[in-house]
Amino acid sequence: MAAAPPVRAAWVPSEIAHWFAGRGWTIRRHQLDMMAAAEGGQHALLVADTGAGKTLAGFLPTLAAFCPSVLQGAPLPEGLHTLYVSPLKALAHDVQRNLIAPVEAMGLPVTVETRSGDTPSDRKKRQRARPPSVLLTTPESLSLLLSFPDSVDLFRTLKRVVVDEVHAFATQKRGDLLALSLARLQTIAPAMQRVALSATLADPAGFCAWLAPDGEIDSVTLVEGEPGAEPLVEILEAEDARVPWGGHAASWAIPQLYERIKANKTTLVFTNTRFLAEYVFQQLWDVNEDNLPIGVHHGSLSAESRRKVEGAMARGELRALVATASLDLGVDWGDIDLVVQMGAPKGSSRLLQRVGRANHRLDQSSKALLVPGNRFEFLEALAAKDAVDAGQRDGEDFRPGALDVLAQHLMACACAAPFHEQALLAEVRSTLAYSWLDEGVWARVLNFVATGGYALKAYDRFRRIVRDREGVWRLAHPDQATRHRMNAGIIVDSEMLTVRFRNGRSLGKVEERFAASLRPGDTFQFAGLGLEVESVKDMELVVRASSKAAMIPSYGGLRLPLTTHLADRVRALLVDRAGWARLPDEVREWLEVQDWRSKLPGPDNLLVESFPHGGVHYTVYYTFCGWNANQSLGMLLTKRMEDAGLMPGGFVANDYSLAVWGLKPVEDPRPLLSPTILAEEFVDWVQDSYLLRRAFREVAVIGGLVERQHPGKKKSGRQVTFSTDLIYDVLRKYEPDHVLIEAAWADARSKLTDMDRLAQVLETSAQRVEHVVLDRVSPLAVPVLVMIGREAVPQGAADEELLLEAESLSAAAMRV
Known part of the structure; x- marks a missing residue:
């Protein structure tokens, strides 16, 4: 450099x-x-x-x-x-x-x-x-x-x-x-x-x-670059309402947000998901008594709709636009004078990027308004604001390049011209992402593109490239080039799975991310019913009615990961008692009662609380390691509790904590948090769940093994899943070390479960666990416990009023 x-x-x-x-x-x-x-x-x-x-x-x-x-x-x-x-x-x-x-x-x-x-x-x-x-x-x-x-x-x-x-x-x-x-x-x-x-x-x-x-x-x-004017970031505080215990949609703030829109020339409102963009847009229209021109923009809209909205914004015709990450990168609309972030920003860099959409001038401060959905999100918003004020950034680490992407690129090179494998290998190794690539892995990727792999090489449709006598690789047939160009790409849209009984009656749909974590026998709550999983296959979640307690949480939604840097800042805020003066009354009282009744999680401890409620024993782990890792930890702990005879009933997770409940109390959480057999348990869980199948479908599409489009027609999500499931079963049985199975494992470990972050929590927990036994629920536990019993609503949208269960828990927590 x-x-x-x-x-x-x-x-x-x-x-x-x-x-x-x-x-x-x-x-x-x-x-x-x-x-x-x-x-x-x-x-x-x-x-x-x-x-x-x-x-x-x-x-x-x-x-x-x-x-x-x-x-x-x-x-x-x-x-x-x-x-x-x-x-x-x-x-x-x-x-x-x-x-x-x-x-x-x-x-x-x-x-x-x-x-x-x-x-x-x-x-x-x-x-x-x-x-x-x-x-x-x-x-x-x-x-x-x-x-x-x-x-x-x-x-x-x-x-x-x-x-x-x-x-x-x-x-x-x-x-x-x-x-x-x-x-x-x-x-x-x-x-x-x-x-x-x-x-x-x-x-x-x-x-x-x-x-x-x-x-x-x-x-x-x-x-x-030269430093610009410091951004002006404000956190919205409730006027006629209180920041709620749980939820992510920040519905409580809609009336105040509408007044801000009226007071500014152009407002850009960011949400973290497509569903929330539509949800907030509809709520704003419901209070739009002045008929202000308000638009919505996200990746699921048609190209024509997106262009129409973008043009209207560029011409200054909209007073407000509700959008997702589809507009948070570099779009230069200089007349925007306020940026709003609905819900937690999840990272200081993401927040700074979005704040920069206002004014878009180096010498003028960008103005931003953070609207937290709940009390933990208020702390996260404050942590993000402090990070932006301090000029601190966060971001993802670089990791080894993905093998499915390499296979796609190799095929693109073959479509362009025949190639010598050693020359192309040197070219690939010139990148940071694939500088690690050795001859053995390279040969396996080549063999996959050429034949589909050992278990599939007998099928002609998987033969895409061949090597001639001079050692030059070329297309097996010219048609392969057309097939590649029709199907190449990296973004594989997530699917929704139909929840149905064996007799065919449909109950609705849940996100594939949630369904991927389920195994036969797991129970969850949906559509007001207790359900037990019979199978997950062909884009359908087959269930039967069950009187068993719901073990797996149904409340999920697409999640942006909470960065480690921001999580550490939230931990620091929790123990900074002098800094609580900056908090709204209800948030400050929440922490004060927590401090009195129990303890506060900080940078140097892993707080674990245990308490009874309603005849059930709850244990809450304040990990601050993000929803993915907490979800994985919940699966791990319930399995370990079963083995220990603690009769677990289920778990629920958010970015900050994990709550597990059962019929017997957890006397000592340390054995449950042992990192010693994590790798073996991870393998068992992934193999028994739908996770690896889901990850395999994505890498099979990216790697070109399964094609989504053919001339004149496009496969449905169900057809793609059916094809990938068949191939997955063959490879698991006859070639478990197939290059795409390896790629699927890498995705399952990182994207779907965040196992590295979970492993870090377990490896450090033995020295940091602080177990507090209480006689009733603590205030800090309420935000995660209010999620119990909620139906699976896409993308995290839920009514912000506390459910009956939450009201009971809240009253118990605040009772002196």
């Missing part, structure tokens, strides 16, 4: 300098540094606050290359000059609008176009034959472009790749795919410069390593 080279004002072409001056602007230091890095032949990572002109900084060297003062009579650059890659289609369209303005104002012969899944096929074909100067696209569309035989001709003129909002996907599978595509582009255009942009990086050095080809981190210049 190199420092930014010294700035030379002479590097700014007169056309660009005059354009800045005409707008009353001064070119910023980091923008000059980016031009200097380009001039010096360096790759560059720019980390700068929102509103600092990051995107323009990334494009200035491109605009300079087309300036007459730079060309001095030389021919214009031909072909595709710059590729811009963003995680969102909306961001690419927004950048196109904002980039055309300086291009036209300077009169530069630069053409700018977008390419995504929404782009018409005739335009896509024309772009390959007559590419624009600048193409704005996504990682998936770039990978598809590289699968065409003419990709070498298309990209050999490429001088620059700009990766925007790199933090949003570099550590994920989409980042693996993009890293492999960058390596391919570097082979085609060796002099190509790589540029990455972000406002929120906790580990710039790690992202420099991700960006660098062949691990040459010194080839990457780290450019840090």
Whole structure:
């Protein structure tokens, strides 16, 4: 990682300098540094606050290359000059609008176009034959472009790749795919410069390593932007209501939120899920007595609907827009004067990214309003606000590249042209994600793409590539290229499973994430009934009525993970008694009574509370390790309690704690928290549950083993699941070490269960457990216990009034 080279004002072409001056602007230091890095032949990572002109900084060297003062009579650059890659289609369209303005104002012969899944096929074909100067696209569309035989001709003129909002996907599978595509582009255009942009990086050095080809981190210049105005973050406090014990929708705040919308010109309201976006949007319409223009935007809407809303926002026609993460990256609508986060932000970087959508100017403070859904979320909102005020960031760690993504990329390379396996292996190893790849794993991936693997090689439909006598790999049949392009992609939509009795009567649908954790014999509450699982198969959860107590919680929903950094801050707030003066009365009283009746979980202890209620013995573990890990811990503890004869009745979890109940009390939780046999128990649980099947379906689709689309038709989710279940059963029986089974295990361990975080809790719990035995429920336990008995409502939407059970628990907790 190199420092930014010294700035030379002479590097700014007169056309660009005059354009800045005409707008009353001064070119910023980091923008000059980016031009200097380009001039010096360096790759560059720019980390700068929102509103600092990051995107323009990334494009200035491109605009300079087309300036007459730079060309001095030389021919214009031909072909595709710059590729811009963003995680969102909306961001690419927004950048196109904002980039055309300086291009036209300077009169530069630069053409700018977008390419995504929404782009018409005739335009896509024309772009390959007559590419624009600048193409704005996504990682998936770039990978598809590289699968065409003419990709070498298309990209050999490429001088620059700009990766925007790199933090949003570099550590994920989409980042693996993009890293492999960058390596391919570097082979085609060796002099190509790589540029990455972000406002929120906790580990710039790690992202420099991700960006660098062949691990040459010194080839990457780290450019840090000038600090901007501090954001103004406010947490909404209840006026005519109290912050509730539980829930995530923050319905209590709708009247106050509507008044804020009326008081501002344009408000952008963020939610953490698509369902909540629709839910909050509908609630705002219910109180919209002034008929204010309010819109909604999320990934499930049609492309036409999204474009219509984006255009209305760009023209300043909306007073408010309710959105998900589909709009929290880089979209530049300068007239937004307030950003609202409904529910907990789950991370300081995510919050900062969303706050930056307001004003979008470096010298003016962005204004944000946090609306917590419950009392724990109020603490989380305060922790996130403190982190933003302190300039602290968080983010995911880099992990080894996924094998299913590698298989997809390998197939894309074969579609483009025959390849030599050693040359392609060297190219793949030039990425940080796959630098670990050894000959054995590489051979297994090749064999999978070629034959489907040992157990499937007898079936011709799995033969996709073949090796000739010279050792060159090529497509087994030309039709394979069409099949690959129709099915390639990284995003596999989650399904909803139908809950039904054996006789076919349907009770509704639950999220696959919830159903994946169930095994035959598990009991849960749904649609007002006690149900026992008979089977999970073919997108159906078959159940029978049961009088047994519900052991597994039915309340779930898509969850953004609580970052470790933010969890640590919440722990610190709990024991900072002097800081409680900043809290609303009801939240402060909640903690004060907890402190009096029991103890408070802090940074250095794992608080475990045990108490009786309603003839049942409850134990609550305050782990602060996120919903996924707590869900996994619940499965583990109930199994261990069964083995110990404690007769568990069930569990329920949230981001902060886990509550388990049974007919016998837990006298000492330490043996239950032992990490010694975690690995074996994890294997047993995953194999007996639907988790591995679910993970396998995703990797089978990404790896190309199962195709979702065929010419003229598309498979339903049920058909895809049926196909993957059949293959999964064959592989589990005859080839349990298949490369996709390995990939599915990796996903099950990380994405579905967060086992690494759970293991960390168990490994440290022996020294940190503080067990408190109470005679009644504690105030801090109420938020997780109120979830007991709720039906499975998609995406965490639930009425904010405490249920009858919660009212009983609350009264017991506050009784002096």
